[in-house]
Amino acid sequence: MTQATQAAPSRTAAAVRLSGVSKAFGSGAGALLALDNVSLDVSPGEFVCLLGASGCGKSTLLNLVADLDQVSAGEIDTGDARLALMFQEPALFPWLTVTGNIELALKMRGVPRAERRGRAAELLGSVHLTGFEKRRPHQLSGGMRQRVALARALALTVDEQDTSKGTVLLMDEPFGALDAMTRDLLHDEIERIWREKNLSVLFVTHNVREAVRLGDRVVLLSSRPGRVVEEFPVPLDRPRRIDSPEVATLAGKITDRLREEVGRHGS
Amino acid sequence: MAVETRKRDIDPALERQITGLDALELGGRTRLKTSRRVWGSLWPKVAAIVLGVLAWQLVVWSGWKEEYVLPGPGLVFPELWERVQDGTMAEEVSTTMQRALVGFAISVAVGGIIGATVARVRVLRAAVGSLITGLQTLPSIVWLPFAVLLFNTSETAIMFVVVLGAAPSIAIGLIAGVDYTPPILLRAGKVMGLRGFNRFRHLLLPASLPSFVTGLKQGWAFAWRSLMAGELIVNFGKKSLGAQLGTDRDVNDSAGLLATMIVILVIGIVVDMAFGAADRSLRNRWGLNSD
Numbered sequence: 001m002t003q004a005t006q007a008a009p010s011r012t013a014a015a016v017r018l019s020g021v022s023k024a025f026g027s028g029a030g031a032l033l034a035l036d037n038v039s040l041d042v043s044p045g046e047f048v049c050l051l052g053a054s055g056c057g058k059s060t061l062l063n064l065v066a067d068l069d070q071v072s073a074g075e076i077d078t079g080d081a082r083l084a085l086m087f088q089e090p091a092l093f094p095w096l097t098v099t100g101n102i103e104l105a106l107k108m109r110g111v112p113r114a115e116r117r118g119r120a121a122e123l124l125g126s127v128h129l130t131g132f133e134k135r136r137p138h139q140l141s142g143g144m145r146q147r148v149a150l151a152r153a154l155a156l157t158v159d160e161q162d163t164s165k166g167t168v169l170l171m172d173e174p175f176g177a178l179d180a181m182t183r184d185l186l187h188d189e190i191e192r193i194w195r196e197k198n199l200s201v202l203f204v205t206h207n208v209r210e211a212v213r214l215g216d217r218v219v220l221l222s223s224r225p226g227r228v229v230e231e232f233p234v235p236l237d238r239p240r241r242i243d244s245p246e247v248a249t250l251a252g253k254i255t256d257r258l259r260e261e262v263g264r265h266g267s
Numbered sequence: 268m269a270v271e272t273r274k275r276d277i278d279p280a281l282e283r284q285i286t287g288l289d290a291l292e293l294g295g296r297t298r299l300k301t302s303r304r305v306w307g308s309l310w311p312k313v314a315a316i317v318l319g320v321l322a323w324q325l326v327v328w329s330g331w332k333e334e335y336v337l338p339g340p341g342l343v344f345p346e347l348w349e350r351v352q353d354g355t356m357a358e359e360v361s362t363t364m365q366r367a368l369v370g371f372a373i374s375v376a377v378g379g380i381i382g383a384t385v386a387r388v389r390v391l392r393a394a395v396g397s398l399i400t401g402l403q404t405l406p407s408i409v410w411l412p413f414a415v416l417l418f419n420t421s422e423t424a425i426m427f428v429v430v431l432g433a434a435p436s437i438a439i440g441l442i443a444g445v446d447y448t449p450p451i452l453l454r455a456g457k458v459m460g461l462r463g464f465n466r467f468r469h470l471l472l473p474a475s476l477p478s479f480v481t482g483l484k485q486g487w488a489f490a491w492r493s494l495m496a497g498e499l500i501v502n503f504g505k506k507s508l509g510a511q512l513g514t515d516r517d518v519n520d521s522a523g524l525l526a527t528m529i530v531i532l533v534i535g536i537v538v539d540m541a542f543g544a545a546d547r548s549l550r551n552r553w554g555l556n557s558d
Contacts, residue, residue: 068457084458091455094553095473104469108460128285138554141292156459185288188281 014041015081015166015200016065021074022225023060034060036225037074044166047194047201049215051208051254053262057226058204062170065202081166081200084153088173090145092137098124098148099133105155119158123151126193143182146174147189154197169194171203175210184242187213191239208251208258213242218254222261229261338522347526355506356530363498363508364534366422370429371490377430378437378486385438386445386475387467396442399435407432407493411500425497432493433486440482444475477549484542491535 023035034057042048050058063069065076066085092101102120111119124130127147137145157167174190175183191214194201205211211218218232232254236246299307320340327339334342350356385391385399410428418424448471456470498509508531515524549555 066458068454087451087454089451091451093452093455093470093473094555095476105459108465128282128289136552136554139293141289143292144289152459182288185281185285189285192278192281 015044015168016042017077019075021076022072024072033225036227038228040219042200042202044200045198047214047216049211049218050204051211051218052221053223056221056223059172062172062204066170081168082157083168084156085170086149086153086174088176090149092145092148094137098135102152102155105152109158111158123155127151142178143186166200168200173205208255209242209247212247212251213240220257230257336521342522343525346522350526359506359508359511366425367494370426371487374430374433374486374490375437378434382438382441386442399438403435403439408496420501420503424501428497429490429493433490436486436489437482440479441475444478445471448474480546480549487538
């Protein structure tokens with residue numbers, strides 16, 4: 001906290017600030033260094049895509065930011081932002097209805113019982129799922145489930161006391177298990193919600209085009225250990241299309257750099 | 268500003284595309300009519316019963332045993348009908364089922380409390396986890412002589428054996444359910460801030476329900492066996508199904524003996540089917556079968 005206030009005058013406060021973050025699993029000679037000295041800022045309202053091959057510690061990094069795991073060294077400052085994490089799997093509770101899943105999240109955020117149903121309906125409406133409140137997760141398609149998961153993540157960012165706080169959405173390859181058509185539509189959806197709700201997003205993916213399609217900035221991580229190799233600003237106008245030539249050109253450039261990085265691990 | 272207007276242009280189209288894709292992906296599920304489904308699951312059972320009775324009749328016809336030792340269906344079913352009509356069967360069934368229900372209810376309470384406690388407290392798990400598994404494998408009839416010493420030939424002795432037979436399975440069902448909660452749901456719970464009692468109440472307990480129902484089903488089977496053994500051995504003159512077995516044997520009434528056995532078998536099957544139906548409906552509701 002003190003560090004954040006000291007740094008504040010020189011630059012605008014970041015929604016998420018990682019300074020020299022390292023994470024090792026195990027200890028001694030067998031220890032595995034997953035992240036090595038990663039520094040990264042996500043500005044308020046910024047959409048940052050973290051890109052890397054297998055073993056770059058992308059998921060580890062999100063777990064650290066979400067406070068599900070502790071750093072080995074360095075510091076993570078999320079200020080007073082409200083965090084929500086979304087996984088590749090929807091991870092909905094199968095014993096609850098769609099609205100029940102959202103309402104539980106709202107309950108955990110201290111929303112009074114009387115308001116939960118209405119708030120859940122609102123959130124489900126924002127992901128185009130009005131009319132599916134009473135369904136069970138297994139009765140929905142993969143894309144719909146993932147949208148329920150998105151609504152639940154948004155529910156977790158609800159703060160009754162202070163509505164001025166920023167919201168950081170951490171997404172761990174959220175569309176990785178979906179077919180291309182569904183993914184394409186969900187890209188539009190997440191972009192729309194990101195704007196409407198003025199979210200800061202840290203989006204992990206191994207899909208280069210997806211990263212360029214969505215990100216204001218693409219941060220390339222190396223593998224074993226994960227280090228920031230290079231950052232690519234994405235100066236393209238929105239809305240973008242994943243199959244547009246501009247996206248393809250930048251994606252090609254990033255892919256070359258990624259291949260170079262992966263190649264270092266060959267013998 | 269230009270971006271803002273463009274966004275609004277896109278929205279209705281996007282909404283239409285998304286709901287359109289949803290409709291496509293959800294469409295085309297067929298469901299058999301209820302009558303067809305019932306008949307589909309019923310006729311193999313009816314056929315099996317007919318075949319079983321036929322085989323039994325064939326053994327009788329083969330003359331392997333005297334008919335007063337091994338009576339055929341032609342003697343047993345009239346005997347059964349007679350006992351149903353003169354009310355003895357109703358009296359026996361009522362006593363036995365009361366014991367079964369009370370014993371099972373106590374087992375659920377005991378097994379549930381023990382299971383929930385052991386599942387939550389790590390030290391307790393290490394201490395008594397294997398003991399509970401051991402108790403489950405111990406045939407409950409082994410407890411009978413001890414139960415008689417403790418409680419004499421009484422209702423309590425029978426209940427004691429029933430509960431010892433059923434409670435471990437029920438506890439194990441609950442513990443296993445908590446243990447095998449999918450890790451991704453645990454992670455989701457952590458993100459949602461589910462901790463302590465909330466975590467147990469909103470995550471672990473519901474997640475363990477299918478396994479708990481399986482435990483209940485197995486617990487019932489053990490309770491039913493223990494009850495029959497208890498009634499057969501701890502006989503203090505009260506009419507019950509198990510006691511009737513002993514009485515029929517004492518007077519060499521093999522037709523009556525078989526009639527009682529049939530009733531015991533039928534009750535066992537019916538209750539097992541009820542648990543099966545509960546289990547299936549739970550799994551369907553959660554989508555554990557379909558995908």
